[in-house]
Amino acid sequence: xxxxxxxxxxxxxxxxxxxxxxxxxxxxxxxxxxxxxxxxxxxxxxxxxxxxxxxxxxxxxxxxxxxxxxxxxxxxxxxxxxxxxxxxxxxxxxxxxxxxxxxxxxxxxxxxxxxxxxxxxxxxxxxxxxxxxxxxxxxxxxxxxxxxxxxxxxxxxxxxxxxxxxxxxxxxxxxxxxxxxxxxxxxxxxxxxxxxxxxxxxxxxxxxxxxxxxxxxxxxxxxxxxxxxxxxxxxxxxxxxxxxxxxxxxxxxxxxxxxxxxxxxxxxxxxxxxxxxxxxxxxxxxxxxxxxxxxxxxxxxxxxxxxxxxxxxxxxxxxxxxxxxxxxxxxxxxxxxxxxxxxxxxxxxxxxxxxxxxxxxxxxxxxxxxxxxxxxxxxxxxxxxxxx
Amino acid sequence: xxxxxxxxxxxxxxxxxxxxxxxxxxxxxxxxxxxxxxxxxxxxxxxxxxxxxxxxxxxxxxxxxxxxxxxxxxxxxxxxxxxxxxxxxxxxxxxxxxxxxxxxxxxxxxxxxxxxxxxxxxxxxxxxxxxxxxxxxxxxxxxxxxxxxxxxxxxxxxxxxxxxxxxxxxxxxxxxxxxxxxxxxxxxxxxxxxxxxxxxxxxxxxxxxxxxxxxxxxxxxxxxxxxxx
Numbered sequence: 181x182x183x184x185x186x187x188x189x190x191x192x193x194x195x196x197x198x199x200x201x202x203x204x205x206x207x208x209x210x211x212x213x214x215x216x217x218x219x220x221x222x223x224x225x226x227x228x229x230x231x232x233x234x235x236x237x238x239x240x241x242x243x244x245x246x247x248x249x250x251x252x253x254x255x256x257x258x259x260x261x262x263x264x265x266x267x268x269x270x271x272x273x274x275x276x277x278x279x280x281x282x283x284x285x286x287x288x289x290x291x292x293x294x295x296x297x298x299x300x301x302x303x304x305x306x307x308x309x310x311x312x313x314x315x316x317x318x319x320x321x322x323x324x325x326x327x328x329x330x331x332x333x334x335x336x337x338x339x340x341x342x343x344x345x346x347x348x349x350x351x352x353x354x355x356x357x358x359x360x361x362x363x364x365x366x367x368x369x370x371x372x373x374x375x376x377x378x379x380x381x382x383x384x385x386x387x388x389x390x391x392x393x394x395x396x397x398x399x400x401x402x403x404x405x406x407x408x409x410x411x412x413x414x415x416x417x418x419x420x421x422x423x424x425x426x427x428x429x430x431x432x433x434x435x436x437x438x439x440x441x442x443x444x445x446x447x448x449x450x451x452x453x454x455x456x457x458x459x460x461x462x463x464x465x466x467x468x469x470x471x472x473x474x475x476x477x478x479x480x481x482x483x484x485x486x487x488x489x490x491x492x493x494x495x496x497x498x499x500x501x502x503x504x505x506x507x508x509x510x511x512x513x514x515x516x517x518x519x520x521x522x523x524x525x526x527x528x529x530x531x532x533x534x535x536x537x538x539x540x541x542x543x544x545x546x547x548x549x550x551x552x553x554x555x556x557x558x559x560x561x562x563x564x565x566x567x568x
Numbered sequence: 569x570x571x572x573x574x575x576x577x578x579x580x581x582x583x584x585x586x587x588x589x590x591x592x593x594x595x596x597x598x599x600x601x602x603x604x605x606x607x608x609x610x611x612x613x614x615x616x617x618x619x620x621x622x623x624x625x626x627x628x629x630x631x632x633x634x635x636x637x638x639x640x641x642x643x644x645x646x647x648x649x650x651x652x653x654x655x656x657x658x659x660x661x662x663x664x665x666x667x668x669x670x671x672x673x674x675x676x677x678x679x680x681x682x683x684x685x686x687x688x689x690x691x692x693x694x695x696x697x698x699x700x701x702x703x704x705x706x707x708x709x710x711x712x713x714x715x716x717x718x719x720x721x722x723x724x725x726x727x728x729x730x731x732x733x734x735x736x737x738x739x740x741x742x743x744x745x746x747x748x749x750x751x752x753x754x755x756x757x758x759x760x761x762x763x764x765x766x767x768x769x770x771x772x773x774x775x776x777x778x779x780x781x782x783x784x785x786x787x788x789x790x791x792x793x794x795x796x797x
Contacts, residue, residue: 461663464624465724466652466680468645562624566659 183447183480184487187546190440191491192498194538196528197436199499201429203506203529205422209387211351211522212418213411216289218257218381219390221414222247222397225407227378228414233262233333233371236378237406246400247382252389257285257381260367264330264338266310266360268318275314277328277360279367279377288383291348291361298322298346303363307345311356315347322347328360333373340370351523382408437541444542445549448480452553459557460565473557480550488539488546495535502528571731571764572598572621577630579616579787590616591627592787598732601762603755605769605778613787614768615736621766622655622734623647635731652680656725658735662717664709664724670716671696671705674723681728695723699753715746722754732764739771751777 213219222243227235237243239258247256260279265272282301286292292300296312308326310318320326325341332338342362350356368374384393390410397408412419459472506527509517514524579591590613598604606614619625621632623639632639634654642650664673671692678688696702699719701712709717718738725733735754739747755777757763767774775781783791 457663458665461659461665462676463648464622464651464657465677466648466728468648470645563619566624566663 187487279364608784656730656733
């Protein structure tokens with residue numbers, strides 16, 4: 181009973197902790213990447229190193245055809261992004277202007293739900309949306325006009341005054357401080373770049389396919405002037421954040437495994453020591469040690485197998501519950517996550533891999549622990565054990 | 569008929585800095601049907617001698633020959649197998665397996681001997697009648713009295729039909745009535761079924777019922793007396 185309880189708790193704990201870690205990373209990536217840059221973008225090949233409009237491209241049907249030839253890709257959002265100076269009365273600030281397809285981008289950026297004041301854009305609007313922190317800095321409210329000044333395509337001047345149709349609250353504070361959204365046609369006009377875009381955001385459902393889709397695209401684009409790049413290259417700071425968190429996570433899971441190993445080994449040791457006299461009696465009356473070892477092995481496999489099964493079954497509802505009701509962080513941790521554009525929640529993931537990996541790890545721990553009764557039985561001194 | 573022959577047996581322990589000669593040059597012979605008590609003060613080597621005879625401990629030198637087999641020549645596996653078929657043990661603390669019932673405890677050794685269900689049932693019925701605990705077959709040891717547990721232990725020792733039974737202080741944990749009952753049973757089995765019993769004991773009641781009393785002191789046999797009983 182003690183062994184079953186110990187191993188059951190070990191499985192639940194290991195599955196829950198790993199699921200929480202991986203769920204949080206997935207949420208981080210989804211928030212910071214999936215809902216902003218996208219997992220993969222296609223650019224003109226020099227654009228990423230020198231993000232100027234001069235390295236932009238024109239909408240190109242053959243390129244779209246190549247992108248859509250990969251079956252997992254479900255859509256493409258075209259963007260025209262550049263920088264400008266935004267000014268209102270006494271305040272001026274450098275901003276990121278993003279020309280977007282207001283209809284198709286809404287499913288990705290979900291801007292219509294992030295509006296805290298005003299309305300969302302229509303494709304033919306001549307108005308803009310701005311981030312709430314930018315609005316606060318420039319002291320702008322819905323209906324005010326924002327003056328934008330920048331450099332257009334091939335060195336042309338880009339000047340415009342645009343009414344603010346709505347104010348959006350972006351999850352990333354950094355983006356919220358500098359973002360200006362406008363319909364792509366308006367952006368093309370502002371930057372004097374008709375039919376021009378800087379990036380094509382490739383949409384697909386499974387984030388784990390990022391690298392393979394990037395590779396497939398680059399393979400198809402290798403003779404062209406375009407390149408696909410994955411989110412890891414676009415958001416190195418997020419990669420670093422996840423890596424640093426993962427190192428902490430690995431340490432934490434290592435400590436957890438050690439606690440689990442001690443727990444499992446402790447109960448196995450106790451169970452063996454408690455029964456040593458019983459085993460000694462059996463050997464004294466004529467039971468071969470090898471037979472006892474086989475029985476002990478079966479017994480341990482049965483007990484631990486049952487415990488792993490119970491632990492797995494019990495961990496499923498627990499992991500499921502926290503995947504739909506994630507833990508919400510507060511305080512500095514929450515602020516730090518929000519600054520990275522990540523919602524401060526820690527959901528679990530129901531990925532089968534997590535369950536499988538944890539079961540394998542616990543099986544390895546149990547496998548090592550059950551060597552003890554076998555070794556102990558093999559070396560048992562019957563006289564000493566009978567004296568217990 | 570000679571069942572056990574012990575020749576110049578020594579058992580020396582080196583556990584501590586001082587060498588302990590637990591058994592020091594013992595020469596003994598036991599005939600079939602003996603009811604012998606090995607007596608002596610604590611530390612005289614009684615239990616060690618029994619352990620060596622039973623093959624639970626190896627002698628430092630000398631030999632123990634049981635029914636023509638020098639047990640010192642047997643491998644560990646062979647010794648266990650030899651015990652299964654030739655030697656019965658009764659321990660001071662009964663040492664029944666707590667998760668098994670009285671019947672299962674006694675039956676266990678016959679299962680190791682691969683006896684059929686019918687053979688086992690017949691032997692259990694016979695033994696439980698002989699030791700007077702019919703009706704307790706399906707009870708686990710923790711619900712039996714000390715005397716009843718020791719009787720089950722005797723049944724277990726006899727179940728395999730061994731050549732002899734080694735009983736290490738079998739009455740040490742029993743009250744007077746249980747001791748008398750147990751001795752009556754063992755003596756009856758000895759007389760009616762010619763079972764050979766060798767005890768180590770302090771208990772005067774056991775000594776009084778023994779047919780032979782061997783006194784051990786500092787690992788040596790100092791007296792070996794046969795009584796007329």
